[in-house]
Amino acid sequence: MFTGLSAFPLSPLGHDGIDEPAFIGLMARLVAARVDSICALGSTGNYAYLRADQRRRITQLAVAHAGDIPVVIGIGALTTDDVLAYAEHAQHAGADGLLLPPMSYQPLQAEEVFALYESVSRMVDIPICVYDNPTTTHFEFSDELHAAIARLPNIGSIKIPGVPADHDAATNRVKDLKARLPSGVTVGVSGDAFAARGLNAGCDAWYSVVGGLFPEAAQAITQAARAGQAGLATKRCDALSPLWQLYGRHGGSLRVIATAAEQLGLVSPECLPRPLQTLDDAGRRALADVLETLALN
C-alpha cells in the first residue's frame, strides 16, 4: 500500500460544513486514474481544521468511494487521546492504513513523539505511515527517532519532506535512511517539486498533493520513475515547475490546489477553512494561465 503514487485529496468545505458531493467527485478522479493509494485527511485534507464529526464523515466517504484502491486515513491531533480515538474510528470504518503526523503546539520532545507512536502502534492492527513534515507539524525527526519508531509494531512507511537537490546526495540520503529501518518499511517522498528526484533516488512512494487533484499528471511522473526512466520522470516533473513556483509564492501547495479545484468547478468558492484563504485575483489569473498551459484539467 505504501508504494507508488499516494494521492492526497482536499476535504472541500461548502456553506454548511463538508461539501460531500465535491469530495466524492475528487475521489472519483483518483479511482479513475488508478492511483496506488488514497490518503484522506492528510494536511491537504485539512485534518487539523476539521471537527471530529467531519473527520469521521470524510473517513466513511473515502472508504465508501475508493473502490478497490487502498485508503489511508490521517489521524493527527494535538492530543494522544484524540489520535487514539481517530485511529480506532478509521480502523473500524475500514481504512487500510493510517497516516500519523506529530502535530504540535508546544514544541514536542523526541521522547514524547516516540510515546505517541508507541501508543498508537500498539493499539491498531493496520499499518501506519509516519508523517515527517516540519513545515506543518513543527517537529524535526532525527534519523535515530525514525529508526526507533520504525521498529514499533505496525509501522509501514515514512513520509519524508523532500530530498537533496543533487542526485547522488539524494540517493545516499534515501539509502542511509533505509539502512536504519526494518525491511518492509518503505520511504516516500513528499513536496511535489521533489517527486522525480525522490523517486529516482530510491523512494518507494510519492505522497502527492498534486496527485490528489491531477492524478494523471502525477501518475505519469511516478510510472516513469518506477520503470527506471529517470530522465523522463525528471522531465515530466520539471514541466510542472510553473505550478511548483505558485506553491512557493502562496505559502505552500494547499491554497494553490484548492483554488485550482475551484477553477475547475470541482469545489465551491471558499472551500478552505478560514483564516486560510484561496488565491486573490492576481493569483487566480496566474494559476488559470498555468493550468491552461500545462493542460491540467
Next chain:
Amino acid sequence: MFTGLSAFPLSPLGHDGIDEPAFIGLMARLVAARVDSICALGSTGNYAYLRADQRRRITQLAVAHAGDIPVVIGIGALTTDDVLAYAEHAQHAGADGLLLPPMSYQPLQAEEVFALYESVSRMVDIPICVYDNPTTTHFEFSDELHAAIARLPNIGSIKIPGVPADHDAATNRVKDLKARLPSGVTVGVSGDAFAARGLNAGCDAWYSVVGGLFPEAAQAITQAARAGQAGLATKRCDALSPLWQLYGRHGGSLRVIATAAEQLGLVSPECLPRPLQTLDDAGRRALADVLETLALN
C-alpha cells in the same frame, strides 16, 4: 487591564478531564497575591489542547474565582469560526478581555492573520490582546502588521516574545513598536527570563508564566520595575535564572511549571495532556532543588 503583572495559570488535568479544584486553587493564589490580571487559557493554560466544553468550563471558573481582578480569556483556535465562538462565549461569560494567538497549522499569510483579527475585533466589545509568540503559533508578525491590527477596534495590547538583551537596544525596540501603535495600546513582554529587561525597557505589562504559579516572586520583579528600581528588578529576575535554565532544558516553561505545581501538591500527577509530559526523575530532582533554593512555594 493590560498593564502590570498578568498571570497565566495552568489548566490542570485530572483523571477525568479538567481538575476543577486544582484550577480553583491556582486562581486563589493569584487573587491572594493581587496580580493585575489573570489570563486563563493562554499557552500555559493549554488552550490548544482542550475540548470546547473544557475551555468553556475554565472560562466560567476563572470568572467566578477571580474576585475583582480582571480576567482575560485565551480564544485561539485553528479556525476563525472556532475563535469567534470562543470570543462570544468568553464575553458572555463575563471576561474582561481576550487573548488572541494566530494559532496555525499551515503557515499563515499576513493578510489571513489580519482578517482573523478584523473578524474578531468587529464582533466583540471587550479589549483584545494580540499574542505574538512564534514558538507556539509559528507565525512571525511584522511591525507593519502589528500596526495595522492595532488600529482595528478593541485592540488593547500586544504581547511580544521578548526584547533584545542590551538595555538600550531593548528600550529602542519598545519605543519603535509603540510609535507605530495608537496611544492606549499597551505592549507587554513575555518569556519569563525577559521580564525585568522588558519592563525596564518600557513595556507596560509582563505576561507571565511563572506569575501563574508563583505570583509573589513575579510581583516583586514587576513592582520594582514599575517603581523605577530597574536594578532591583533585574536582580530579582536574575535570581530566578536557575528556573529559566530549566525552561531551556525542557523545551519551554510549560513542563517545568506543571511539574513544579505537582511537586507543591497543587495539581495531580500527569496534569498535562499527552503527548506532553512533565519532567522525568532527573528533571524532577533538579527542579525540587531549584524550588527549595529559591524558596518558591
